Amino acid sequence: MKLKIVVASGKGGTGKTTIAVNLAMSIENAMLIDCDVEGPNSHIFFKEPMVKLKDVSIPAPVFDLDTCTLCGKCADFCQYNAISIIGEKLLFFEELCHGCGGCKIICPVDAITERDHHIGIIEKGGNEKLVLYHGLLNIGEPFGVPIIRKLKGFADDSKTTIFDSPPGTACPAVESIRDSDYCVLVTEPTPFGLHDLTLSVDVVREIGTPFGVVINRDGIGDDRVEKYCKEQNIPLLAKIPNDIKIARLYSKGIPIVEGIPEYKTLFADIYKRIKEVI
Numbered sequence: 001m002k003l004k005i006v007v008a009s010g011k012g013g014t015g016k017t018t019i020a021v022n023l024a025m026s027i028e029n030a031m032l033i034d035c036d037v038e039g040p041n042s043h044i045f046f047k048e049p050m051v052k053l054k055d056v057s058i059p060a061p062v063f064d065l066d067t068c069t070l071c072g073k074c075a076d077f078c079q080y081n082a083i084s085i086i087g088e089k090l091l092f093f094e095e096l097c098h099g100c101g102g103c104k105i106i107c108p109v110d111a112i113t114e115r116d117h118h119i120g121i122i123e124k125g126g127n128e129k130l131v132l133y134h135g136l137l138n139i140g141e142p143f144g145v146p147i148i149r150k151l152k153g154f155a156d157d158s159k160t161t162i163f164d165s166p167p168g169t170a171c172p173a174v175e176s177i178r179d180s181d182y183c184v185l186v187t188e189p190t191p192f193g194l195h196d197l198t199l200s201v202d203v204v205r206e207i208g209t210p211f212g213v214v215i216n217r218d219g220i221g222d223d224r225v226e227k228y229c230k231e232q233n234i235p236l237l238a239k240i241p242n243d244i245k246i247a248r249l250y251s252k253g254i255p256i257v258e259g260i261p262e263y264k265t266l267f268a269d270i271y272k273r274i275k276e277v278i
């Protein structure tokens with residue numbers, strides 16, 4: 001079975017997507033899954049438009065108020081506070097519902113049924129060498145994890161899969177990292193970069209996924225990230241220089257490894273190092 005490698009970062013704007021796309025393009029027989037369902041942008045590096053593949057829905061409860069006894073068990077159960085009993089009224093806040101289905105199971109009088117609540121779509125694109133999947137969460141929907149779970153199902157065991165994780169350390173990032181073989185944490189060599197990196201490291205250690213660090217825009221800050229990695233015994237997989245040519249390519253939607261082919265070795269080396277430690 002081929003590796004599943006997730007590229008993550010403690011905050012947005014670190015160049016995580018650039019690294020995920022270029023890493024995928026530097027590996028033979030790879031595929032790319034963009035799990036940043038609130039703002040996917042891996043597709044900007046491909047010429048062909050994305051094509052809709054499927055809708056994603058979650059089960060939302062429907063309450064039969066004639067049967068409901070206002071016992072409050074569903075409200076007590078719902079950890080997202082989507083249900084409240086106020087006086088003689090049951091209130092349902094659909095925007096808080098995560099579609100777990102628990103309230104339906106817990107209701108003692110079968111007053112709850114379910115309907116599909118559409119939360120987004122999955123699209124497919126890429127090119128003849130690299131297939132790309134991404135998800136789009138509907139505007140206003142609070143919870144993209146069900147789409148991420150569906151996206152992960154598109155990973156093909158015969159290919160190395162690169163996942164572009166949502167930024168941060170909340171549920172969507174955790175869901176993206178879970179079950180992967182390796183996590184590449186992308187950061188910048190600045191005090192803010194170091195702060196966000198330490199949060200990501202705590203989360204990835206908690207999940208138990210082996211991980212290493214890539215420093216992006218090397219040269220803009222100081223060496224505290226490198227010192228931290230050394231102290232913490234974290235592999236430093238690569239340093240991508242703060243190169244104006246890379247920024248120009250990004251602004252035109254051209255992958256680094258296409259615009260400056262010499263960088264292909266750097267990205268291929270990241271993959272080589274990951275394979276050595278797994």
Ligand code: SF4
Binds near residue numbers: 096103
């Ligand atoms: S389905 Fe889950 S999240 Fe939604 S209201 Fe019921 S218990 Fe709460």
Ligand code: SF4
Binds near residue numbers: 063070071074090106
């Ligand atoms: S658990 Fe069932 S009966 Fe009790 S308040 Fe909820 S819907 Fe009504």
